[in-house]
Amino acid sequence: MSLRWTSLAACAALMIGLALPAFAADQLYIPLFSYRTGPFAGSGIPIADGMHDYLTMLNERDGGIGGVRLAIEECETGYDTKKGIECYEAVKGKNPVVVNPWSTGITLALIPKAAVDKVPILSMAYGLSASALGNTFPWIFNPPDTYWDGLSVLVKQIAATEGGFDKLKGKTIGFIYLDAPYGKEPIPLLQQLAAKYGFNVKLYPVAGAEMQNQSSQWLNVRRDRPNYMIMWGWGAMQPTAVKEAVKTGYPMAHFYSVWWPGEDDVRGAGPGAKGFRNLNWHGVGANFPALADIRKFVVDKGMSKVPKDKFGEELYDRGVYNSVLITEAIRVAQKLTKTKVVTGADVRRGLENLDLSAARWKEIGLPDFANSLALSCADHNGHGNLFVQEWDGAKWVKVSGDLSPMNDVVEPLLAAAASEYVGKNSGWPKRTEACDHTS
Amino acid sequence: MTEAAGHVAAGETLLAVERISLRFGGVTALNDVSFDIRRGEIRAIIGPNGAGKTSMLNVINGFYHPQRGAIRFHGENLARMNPGFAARSGIARTFQNVALFRGMTTLDNLMAGRALKMKRGLFWQLLRHGPALDEEIAHRRVVEDIIDFLEIEAIRRVPVGRLPYGLQKRVELGRALAMEPELLLLDEPMTGMNLEEKEDMCRFILEVNSQFGTTIALIEHDMGVVMDLSSRVVVLDYGRKIADDVPDAVKQDPAVIAAYLGVAG
Amino acid sequence: MFYREVGQYRTSYRADMAIFPILQDRIGLLVILAVAFVGLPLVGGSFFLDVVATPFLIYALAAIGLNLLTGYTGLLSLGTGGFMGIGAYACYKLTTWFPGVDIVVWILAGGFAAAAVGALFGLPSLRIKGFYLLVATLAAQFFLQWAFERIPWLYNNNVSGTIEVPTRTLLGLPITGATATPVTRYEVALCIVVVLTWLASNLVHGRIGRSWMAVRDMDIAAELIGIRLLPTKLLSFAISSYLCGVAGAMLVFLWYGSAEPSVFSIDLSFTILFMVIIGGLGSLLGAFLGAALIHVLPIVLRGVPPALGIDIASSTVEHLNLMIVGVLIILFLVAEPFGLARLWQTGKQKLRVWPFPY
């Protein structure tokens, strides 16, 4: 009998399906999976704002890309895989040019679907590291770096401060991470490097439910006295960790993190957090022409949700970076296909031929905003250079030169992971997508 | 009535409680009580409020464990009964304030009473065809007989929670009968009933006793009822046994009268 | 007028004990099954099947599972998420070891692992009652979720730390993995749910179901009529967990296509408990109705503003969504504490006497 209800629901759903604003054929539909709700909203909101605002700015300033307006639609996932899948199913019918899942869990769920639905997935510096290999994952892109790249760079940096890899011998590196697939991904590489350079690894998992209750982890840190700490955190876990580190009196200059902590995450810890370091690959701040345009065309017109004082902060700018990747890929796709209204398949090609040179960054009003990034059919990641920045109590300051990932170590890992993935997902499709060498 | 009681009173001892003492903390509920129940008789336990009658029944079917004393059932000695064992060895029970499965229908309550007798395992239960269904039907027959016997056909499918008190008492009796017990313990089966209901209940009790030859031990306040139904009466007062004899003798017993002064009905 | 049992005499106990004694009900059921098996796949698009229908079936199955425990045996549990997880991981391991065997077999087999674990965590239920038991089952929930994170063996040491569903075929037709069409996955889910629902309903209408309800309504009395409490409660835990486990396996293999441990979080347990309560304790139908309401309502609500052409941020919609669902739950509990199933019954009663209510 219940199915009577379903059929009701069916009608409702269909009704909605029809009622959804059908996007005019002369638009590029860009869905933005955002999470302004839930326990991770703290990280999600600025990113969503950045992505949204840059795209809106293009609409307002240039009337879209190549004269084609961008239809931007946010879909709220709350960082929840279930809602993420619902969002995907909801948008896939409206032929999106690209999907940004903004959650490792959602990305993993979408990877198999992407090839079938011909929708490119852009998981920018998160998701499945192995998806960097375009020949195995033609539809997945995770530029500009994988977590393994990130970790290798951190170890490099630590070695540099110690004065050479040989100095790492006997040292201890603590790894505090969100006890979830995302947080656990770097561990194999960390242990491999530990074996190689003779340092010890201490693991400090933080359960999702315990994000704001880390005193015991930091008591462990205090006992083990690791020479360096590396954090793979997310959402509310990060500010708590920084505060606890300050409480425990851990030397901040030895506390490194992957690229996710933003200003808000360290500010709370007060002056004690001075010296905290994390990775980054793009500029921070609002003094770029493009951001000036965003302020002029979007923020000042009240078309943005970003609070005035948060404008141009790290994660906001990361959102902008993500949007640049999308729009540039679209431009390339337009050039390749000589059509204005490109499809997801075209944008996939666009991404594979993406080439963001310093000159190009300058053209789009973001001079020296980020290193040049070039993707190819084989390499969907770029493994670009990263740098370390330090919190000076008020803002991030770049404290290192450009550091290149240890490709020699990461490459084999990627290859292994990819083949493992294929092996376990029996019947994984071979790449059939042609590879064009234009651009 | 009395002759009905008379002819069964001959049976050998079915159950005997021997020197039972039961204490809750400081309070002594039962103090060195002994009496026996003979096969086929109707045994009444009476006494003023708080005399320990219900406690006595609770001891008999193992819900309370006495500190001292033993229960002899079928000749074998049991230091302590437990409810499950009591049920399996054929002791059924109704309660002072009805203890039915309120959420279930009359039919289901009675069928539940057959739980011990139904043997089919999980597999057949899952299919609910073949043996399981046959078994179900067989027991349904028995239950329907009881339903007819107690004249509760009309409320077969009514959740017992919605039934009036009198009927609930009757259903509870039905559930006890469904267990086809050897010994039936009735705790004030007639409280809160009007005259007609009481008469019905008396009739049922007598018929159960005569037709199925079920031994019955009952607690009742209504002296008239007790005197009519029972073959022998044990009188408790403040947890002690003060009399144990045939109704007429008990009536005359000065100790009983003293205990019941003004209470006798 | 049309819905009358008058004149339908049941001449044998067999007929009387049928689960749907009334002709119209049987017809109705057949119609619904026809619609479910044939109609919906034809009408519903991939969005409807993947986002509404298949998940609804999976939730309904889990809700039935929990309902056997909470509704029929009166034992509150918040371990559902964990038990579903056990089912999923067990199924995953099994299909990794024996890729040849048809996946449906493993989905069903996965449930047994859940049953075992469920029975284990059911042990305290003999002594613990009510909300104390509720919180005790949380131990299962949190411990299992922790285990899913901590034991790499469970997810075959995948670097990603998640279950990745391989493509498995039945008679050459892919039923899991990306290449499986929504329709296939829906039909498979439907078959499993229909069969298991049938078995469950057989169970609750027989001796075992009665002893469960007896324990629920008055465990002392149940004991005094010879029902053994511990075996009865454990059986309830085991079977309930079995159904939840199967639902969990379906959730991963027929719906998500991959799962990290957080999928089986406490929230899942809560959702299922909702469905049971809202649907109606102690009613299989209720499980379906509850699943429909709790799962479908938010999706519909999410669709409303665009449908009306209102342009508000999706996050705002989400917030309003939460509030509306919350308010509805309260209103609903105020209006009909016995759940949708009871509403259905009253409706049927009205229909029975229609058009002459007096």
Added chain:
Amino acid sequence: MHFLYLVFIDPFVQMGMAPDLLAQTLWEGLVSGVLYALIALGFVLIYKASGVFNFAQGIMVVFAALTLVGLYAAGVPALLALALTVAVMFVLAVAIERLVLRPLVNRPDIILFMATFGLTYVLVGMGELVFGGDTKQMIAKQLYLPSGAIDLAMLGGRVTLQKLDIAAAIIASVMVAALAVVFQYTRIGRALRAVADSHRAALSVGISLNQIWVIVWFAAGIVALATGIMWGARSEVSFALEVVALKALPVLILGGFTSIPGAIVGGLIVGLSEKLFELYWGPLMGGGTEAWFAYVVALIVLLFRPHGLFGEVIIERI
């Protein structure tokens, strides 16, 4: 053999080796224990007076903290914001009594439990709608909460006591004491205990249930506010805090749903034991045991005392 050593000997050796760390651990456990106790207290108050298992307690903590921070962000001076938040919690209590409890009076416990779920949803939605979902700073300084720490050189090492934690402990104790006094010696307190014993009896002697309910929910709101401030100051104000509040449940089991001292003792037991276990035994199983350890402890206690350490035992009569 070696494993046995690691389990039964080594941890204690470690404790002996670094007594200062042990002391620190105990202190941390104590502090988080106090905060658990505070949350549990909110549960107990409501359960005692209205028999409602209030799942919304967790979100009430978040909501109170958010309101406080939000008002301050809106330009209200800190102390005034605090006062206003208290007012808001009162309004909330009244609203809950009117819109949720009153219509549901005399319904089965499970129904009321579910209703508090609906309440949770509403509060989450409202909170995010009004204040936004981003993590916020607790205005500790503006509320004159101390910052910094006291370093004690002792036990051949240092033990660091955060001033904030000390304040938390003190405030919590004061609140508990105050509540205890109120419920022991005042008219309201007597009324509340009467209600806790029997709704009908209380009604029959002319105690207004509704009034009592408003009072306890308000009290629970205040407790929630205190918890929110303390925990917010220790980490951040975010919706993830709600999950921390779940920790109150094992505390409840330990202490019994109806016992205020139980809540406190239970809180301390959970706080201390889970910290000790995570620090000295956790490494053996890869850490992160705090997520479940408290529940397992609670479970074990339940097996021996089905009504918790302090909950009153119900004697079943037939």
